Amino acid sequence: MPAPIVFYDIPRKANVPSDNAWSPNTWKTRYSLNIKGLPYRTVWVEYPDIEALYKKLGVESADKGPTGAPIYTLPLIYDPNTKVHVSDSAAIARYLDKTYPDTPTLIPRETDALHAAFQRAFAAVFNPGNGGFSWLMMPETYVRLNPASQGYFRRTREEWFGTTLEELAPRGSQKRQKHWEAVKAAFHEVAGWLQAGGQERLFFLGGETICYADIVNAAFVGWIRNTFGEDSAEWRDVLSWDEGRWGKLAEAFRKYESVDEGSPLEL
Amino acid sequence: MPAPIVFYDIPRKANVPSDNAWSPNTWKTRYSLNIKGLPYRTVWVEYPDIEALYKKLGVESADKGPTGAPIYTLPLIYDPNTKVHVSDSAAIARYLDKTYPDTPTLIPRETDALHAAFQRAFAAVFNPGNGGFSWLMMPETYVRLNPASQGYFRRTREEWFGTTLEELAPRGSQKRQKHWEAVKAAFHEVAGWLQAGGQERLFFLGGETICYADIVNAAFVGWIRNTFGEDSAEWRDVLSWDEGRWGKLAEAFRKYESVDEGSPLEL
Structure with a gap:
């Protein structure tokens, strides 16, 4: 070991x-x-x-x-x-x-280059430039961070996005709804890849094998569940998308979600 | 047979x-x-x-x-x-x-979904939305088409791009240079995928096996060579990009470039 x-x-x-x-x-x-x-x-x-x-x-x-x-x-x-x-x-x-x-x-060696292309495609789909996952994620992340991280996070993200965190996707706003629709569309596009060639796949390489592309996918699905919670309207919405495939993906990854206690960094 | x-x-x-x-x-x-x-x-x-x-x-x-x-x-x-x-x-x-x-x-079945993601990535890289391959391609294609196709091509493409073909990338203009730089940057990004994990690959799956991703790539490289010609400044430029890998790719595909005489469509 x-x-x-x-x-x-x-x-x-x-x-x-x-x-x-x-x-x-x-x-x-x-x-x-x-x-x-x-x-x-x-x-x-x-x-x-x-x-x-x-x-x-x-x-x-x-x-x-x-x-x-x-x-x-x-x-x-x-x-x-x-x-x-x-x-x-x-x-x-x-x-x-x-x-x-x-x-x-x-990442099987023969899929190395295709995996690199996958990462580019995933980024293009989830952050098409005019809104999407990141817009939604930034303010939700901010409120959940420890105070030690909040100031830094606010300063850097407001600089990147050129607006305040509160303006990115206010709860109940049309703007937020638009970003949420973009997230749904992004997942739908990924679902299309997983069905390429008429196959119904839960995982990218088919069968039971989990590859890095699945991990990326599961990390995004998991973020929604972990942020809003299993009882949230957001998570229930995700479960209804693409014939329930994202709930199945989350279930398949549950056994890989152990988190150790760890320790804080000592500089 | x-x-x-x-x-x-x-x-x-x-x-x-x-x-x-x-x-x-x-x-x-x-x-x-x-x-x-x-x-x-x-x-x-x-x-x-x-x-x-x-x-x-x-x-x-x-x-x-x-x-x-x-x-x-x-x-x-x-x-x-x-x-x-x-x-x-x-x-x-x-x-x-x-x-x-x-x-x-x-398209090996187990790469079906990754191939679908590849297509999305390739499209994102070659046509980032604000210029690139298509801008350059449209006017060059137009002048080489038969008269029977030119009117249709002009009408539909000018509608898509919201400008005349002549305005897209005039020879000698800065605009054209910008589109050409975008094409170079796009190929450079694809070269990066092909080197993922520190491997030097000519083909996506590595080794000697040609897959559909290579065909897409070769079709774009081939378009530049076939349009401008082997003696053109454009093709010489391409040969100098990414340590000469695009010239090698074109050479590897040469044996698959036979074109039959065929016959015109009779409706």
Whole structure:
């Protein structure tokens, strides 16, 4: 058994550890680790500390913002077995596939390039540029973050979107309804891919095999359920979309949703 | 040996049959047929006759325009062995895979959904909405079409783009340069997918296997070479992009570029 991998994740307000995990991007890595059954422990990092963490670890950011300046994002892992840091959930999935070949493969090598295209397509569909998932997500995320993260989150996101968080998708507004319809349309388009060639697939590669594309998908579905709750109007709406396939996907991923207590980052 | 499939394609002005074929969309099907080594004969259809052809054959269009009205496009094939018509190059590739399982597979079943996502990503990258491949392609296509197609082509495309063909990308203009840069950036992004996971791949599935994603890619590369010519500044530019990978791709596809003389459509 390898030594536990260190998994840096962003917390939110929570009464129990399992409620701490919320970010769809870091969920991609948590799913990856849980599906592979690799031991890991979570270190919870508040937004303003992410950059300091990278610098302390001496890790370069793989992400660049529109100005060309580096952006410091999670997930990030440290694998003590190889003494390697890896950021970006797709890169982490590939790293884990390569380093732990006896665990379930997430990105089969022959689908590597198609997976890269999938990521581009998924981004294009969920954030078509004039509204959609992110618009809805930002204000919902803000209110659930710990105070230590809220100021940073507000400042950076308001700069990106050029408006206040409160203006993005106010509850009960037509604007919010429009973003929600865009999310529904996005999922519907993904459902179309899953039915390509007349097959009814729950998972991208067909059959029972979960691949990284499914993880991305499940992370977005899971975000809606975890944010609004299983009894919410939003989640009930999602369950009614595309012949109930998103509820089935969420069920299939439930066994990969364990969240350890972890510990807060000490800089 | 099955009876020859009827392949409906759009001609351009040409002195020899091999120069008739130009449309990247129908090239996807010609490549598919040539790679599979299936016998076929081309029927050349001018733009204004495509709708009449569908109606004569009693075929429904799978494509819908922004208003919801059907759009009649090529490629379309008729397979006399099964008495089936199929339109849309991806649907044709899937049909041929299924009907002729002893020929090279273009869309392996387990990549069906990822291929669908690929198509979405490719479209997003090549036509980002504010300029790109189509802007450049329309005026270049127009001047090369037969007079029988030019009026129809001009009318429909000027309606789509809301401007004259001459205004889209005038030779020597900054506008044209911007569209060309967008095409370069699009190919560069596809090159990035092909290098995902640190592998250097010429083809999407790696190795020597050509899949439908490669055919789409090659159809776009081929359009530039066939339109401007092998001695053009444009083609020399393409050869210099992404460490010469597009020239290598074009070379790998050369053996699948035979064009039969065919016959004009008789309605």
